[in-house]
Amino acid sequence: MERPGDPVSRIVVVGAGLGGLAAAARLARLRHDVTVVERSNALGGKAGSFGRDAFRFDTGPSLITLPATIRDLFIKTGKPVESVLELRPLDQLARYRFADGTTVDVPNSGVHDVAVAFQDALGGRAGAQWRRFYDRAEHTWEVVRTPFVESALDGPAPLLRLAASRPRDIAQVAPWRTLRALGRRSFDDPRLQVWLDRYATYSGSDPRKSPSVLAVVPYVEHAFRGWEVVGGVRRLVDAMYERAVDRGARIRTSTEVVAITTDAGRVNGVRLADGTTLPADIVVSNADATVLYAELLDPPRREVVRRLRRATPSSSGFVLLLGVQGRTPDLRRHTVLFGDDPDAEFDAVFGSSARPPERPTVYVSATADDAPPGCEAWFVLVNAPRHGTGPGAIDWTEPGLADRYADDVLAAMAARGLDVRDRLAFREIGTPADLETATGSPGGAIYGTSSNGWRAATLRPANRSPVPGLFLVGGSAHPGGGIPLVLMSAALVTEMIGRA
Numbered sequence: 390m391e392r393p394g395d396p397v398s399r400i401v402v403v404g405a406g407l408g409g410l411a412a413a414a415r416l417a418r419l420r421h422d423v424t425v426v427e428r429s430n431a432l433g434g435k436a437g438s439f440g441r442d443a444f445r446f447d448t449g450p451s452l453i454t455l456p457a458t459i460r461d462l463f464i465k466t467g468k469p470v471e472s473v474l475e476l477r478p479l480d481q482l483a484r485y486r487f488a489d490g491t492t493v494d495v496p497n498s499g500v501h502d503v504a505v506a507f508q509d510a511l512g513g514r515a516g517a518q519w520r521r522f523y524d525r526a527e528h529t530w531e532v533v534r535t536p537f538v539e540s541a542l543d544g545p546a547p548l549l550r551l552a553a554s555r556p557r558d559i560a561q562v563a564p565w566r567t568l569r570a571l572g573r574r575s576f577d578d579p580r581l582q583v584w585l586d587r588y589a590t591y592s593g594s595d596p597r598k599s600p601s602v603l604a605v606v607p608y609v610e611h612a613f614r615g616w617e618v619v620g621g622v623r624r625l626v627d628a629m630y631e632r633a634v635d636r637g638a639r640i641r642t643s644t645e646v647v648a649i650t651t652d653a654g655r656v657n658g659v660r661l662a663d664g665t666t667l668p669a670d671i672v673v674s675n676a677d678a679t680v681l682y683a684e685l686l687d688p689p690r691r692e693v694v695r696r697l698r699r700a701t702p703s704s705s706g707f708v709l710l711l712g713v714q715g716r717t718p719d720l721r722r723h724t725v726l727f728g729d730d731p732d733a734e735f736d737a738v739f740g741s742s743a744r745p746p747e748r749p750t751v752y753v754s755a756t757a758d759d760a761p762p763g764c765e766a767w768f769v770l771v772n773a774p775r776h777g778t779g780p781g782a783i784d785w786t787e788p789g790l791a792d793r794y795a796d797d798v799l800a801a802m803a804a805r806g807l808d809v810r811d812r813l814a815f816r817e818i819g820t821p822a823d824l825e826t827a828t829g830s831p832g833g834a835i836y837g838t839s840s841n842g843w844r845a846a847t848l849r850p851a852n853r854s855p856v857p858g859l860f861l862v863g864g865s866a867h868p869g870g871g872i873p874l875v876l877m878s879a880a881l882v883t884e885m886i887g888r889a
């Protein structure tokens with residue numbers, strides 16, 4: 390007989406990415422008996438880290454948005470985030486350098502200042518148009534936030550309900566309009582159009598195919614500001630691990646789940662690579678959703694796999710970790726160097742004949758805090774097609790390709806004013822193939838499925854699977870990728886499982 394205070398259910402969480410760790414902490418807080426099983430020897434999944442000599446790097450996220458999602462996790466599992474971690478607003482959101490050489494330093498001090506910065510740098514009607522765009526995106530956020538982001542979503546029903554009950558709101562969301570089209574309508578200045586396009590890639594998507602509702606991404610970034618974790622995102626991973634363990638969760642690394650088993654249609658445990666099993670009343674999968682349904686679930690759910698395969702996988706990323714000697718004058722924490730042919734770049738990343746983009750847009754996150762005295766640690770990221778064979782993918786393990794492309798990326802940076810080629814203590818390369826190996830994400834797709842196509846959000850796997858007892862958490866499930874959404878998915882799954 391269950392006594393008050395007894396753990397309620399045996400829960401196995403498959404994967405210790407941010408979603409898995411957050412779900413583990415929350416569920417253990419509700420006194421469930423939680424075991425996290427992680428295939429790699431490191432925690433954090435895509436939020437990885439790397440050290441060489443006295444240089445330290447985060448290999449995944451570098452920008453924190455919607456910090457309320459982090460605060461919520463820590464307060465709901467015990468003590469506030471401030472007791473374990475320092476979240477700091479960035480001095481400046483980013484420096485953008487457009488292809489014509491124009492530079493905009495975007496402040497992190499509120500929308501008025503941002504509009505002024507765009508106006509001063511771009512002239513024309515840039516400031517006023519940016520402000521109008523922001524106000525419109527704010528309204529869109531108000532419409533979608535509760536029903537589509539913070540609530541469980543399974544299929545198109547909420548969209549249809551909204552269309553029937555509040556047609557004005559549906560016009561606001563405009564699911565038929567692409568982000569590219571919204572940019573063209575909102576801005577005369579092609580540089581602002583290019584600026585908006587980039588936000589599609591925050592969910593691994595093509596702005597020419599993804600819905601205009603992604604305008605809420607820059608809205609959120611500006612409304613709630615850009616943040617960093619003092620000591621790096623790896624400190625967040627450590628703090629989440631510690632919180633989960635403090636609440637009673639067990640975490641096993643270097644332990645791969647090869648099957649999620651069922652009995653009479655209900656989940657009853659997991660089978661590990663060493664042949665042993667872990668019984669469970671509930672399994673929360675932080676593995677990629679397509680892998681879950683196609684390979685892990687025993688027996689697999691082919692109808693779900695067919696549905697998932699209708700969505701385009703998200704793009705991946707090509708990463709350089711640079712140990713840079715000397716200090717760079719006027720260096721910003723986050724810099725975006727836009728390429729000169731956005732469409733060619735999107736074709737290379739998302740088109741059927743994928744290839745490493747030539748003269749790509751380059752994102753640089755640089756700091757002296759994680760480097761030996763007088764040096765800097767640079768994280769460089771370029772959007773890249775996923776690893777694999779067939780349309781839309783390339784073989785990133787082809788001999789020489791990664792090194793050649795690293796040279797190209799460094800040359801593109803040099804051509805746009807950031808030449809560090811003769812100051813490199815070392816360069817480490819991370820390809821989409823490496824990301825696949827490290828995190829089990831097929832092709833190294835960063836966000837599971839992309840938002841390409843107006844139905845993409847409704848094709849995204851729900852947090853509650855059709856198999857009783859099986860739940861999905863993380864970037865390949867609802868509401869999507871990126872730290873805030875992944876943490877929201879953990880909150881949603883915990884609410885669904887509850888105490889019972």
Ligand SMILES: Cc1cc2nc3c(=O)[nH]c(=O)nc-3n(C[C@H](O)[C@H](O)[C@H](O)COP(=O)(O)OP(=O)(O)OC[C@H]3O[C@@H](n4cnc5c(N)ncnc54)[C@H](O)[C@@H]3O)c2cc1C
Nearest residue numbers: 404406408428434435449450451452646676863864871872
């Ligand atoms: C280069 C890069 C830059 C990014 N930049 C940002 C950013 O600036 N801001 C932001 O918010 N987000 C960013 N992101 C996205 C963010 O990192 C991810 O959305 C988030 O970390 C994904 O978390 P997740 O819960 O989906 O788990 P994942 O990170 O996908 O982890 C899943 C875990 O499950 C494990 N696993 C899989 N299968 C099994 C199995 N069978 N058995 C046991 N374990 C298994 C994997 O090994 C992995 O550890 C970035 C990502 C990358 C790669």
